Amino acid sequence: MKIALLTCEKLPNLNPEDQKIIPALAKYNIEASAVIWSDKTINWTDFDYLIFRNTWDYFEKETEFKIWLDQIEKLGIKTLNPIEVIKHNIHKFYLREMEQQGITILPTVFMDKTDTLNLTEVLPSHWKKAVIKPAFSAGSYLTEVFEVSQIQAITKKYKSIAAEKELLLQEFMPEIQTLGETSFIFFNKKFSHAVNKKPVDGDFRVQSLFGGKYTLVQPSAELIEKAQKVVNTFQEKLLYARVDGILIDEELFLMEIECIEPDLYFNLSENSLNRFVTAIVELIA
Structure with missing residues (x-):
């Protein structure tokens, strides 16, 4: 059995935590x-x-x-997660479908490509602050947070981007700066562990690249069940899924469900790597 662990040019040998998957799989x-x-x-x-x-x-x-995804699909090569899941998950308009299935998402406006971007027209009147980002993005790529007073400047800045990319406009939740974002990690649709990510003071980006602080947490059974409900919207088998959300008054507001290439925080949760490898073996058996 030969498996390719897909990576990018910036990390030709994978990141250090994912490198450990190779000897772990060799035992099987x-x-x-x-x-x-x-x-x-x-x-x-x-x-x-x-x-x-x-x-x-x-x-x-x-x-x-x-x-490349089309090429792999035509060749009939099996992937984890499945190609159809990857293709759907790379475009964040899937959040609209999640909402239609009863999942609570952050208040979001979904904007199709347009040559006449006018944020004033689409921004809900009660929002004081918002986040704008492309639907096809990751890691805070082309993401900005802005006050309503800055809307003209942001409209001008995103005009050319809006002509080429669909955009998401989300209400800024101040809790992201105090409570942070919580990631629920699932292997083979079973809950493994959860990590809270808080930005540095004055920022809203939780990624470690921007100084975010990560802590292993143990959510309540009720919160795990809410994250499980998000995972269960998928009919397909999933090697992994990371449910990212903000917890406000014991309600989980979904920010995204990562099924492409999420950091799984093996370093923060003991035995999580073994659980991941076990899930691989279960799915390819």
Whole structure:
């Protein structure tokens, strides 16, 4: 059994935590290796499975990534998570479908591509502050938070982006700066662990790249069940899913469900790597 752990040019050998997957799988006689998804020299049919791990440049190479996904699909190569899940999850308009299925999401305006961007027209009147970002993005790429008083400047700044990309406009929740964001991690649709991520003072971005502080937490059974409900909207099997949300008064406001290449915080939760590898073995058996 040969498995490619997909990564990007910036991390040709995977990040340090994901590198540990390789010897862990070897114990099951599974040969795993780090492979750059955009490497044109790779013969993908050499692999039995592809696992998306550190493909952290896909949103910067949108067209190339979509073409590559189509290529893998045509070749019939099995992937974890499945290609149809990846294709759907890379575009954050899936949140609209989640809401229609009864999931509580952050208050969001979904904006199609337009040559005549007018944020004043679409911004709900009771919002005081908002976040704008492309629907095809990750890691705070082209993401800005702004006060209503700045709406003209932001409209001007995003005018050319709106002509090329669908956008999300979300109400800014001040709790992100105090309570932070909580990630619920699931392997094979079973809850594994949860991590709270708080931004540095004065920022809203929780990524460690921007100084965010990560802490292992134990959510209540009720909150885990709410995150499980999000995961259960998927009919397909999932190797992993990371449910990111803000917890306000014991309500989970979904920000996104990451099924592409999320950090799974193996370093923060004991035995989580083993649980992940067990899930791989269960799904390819």
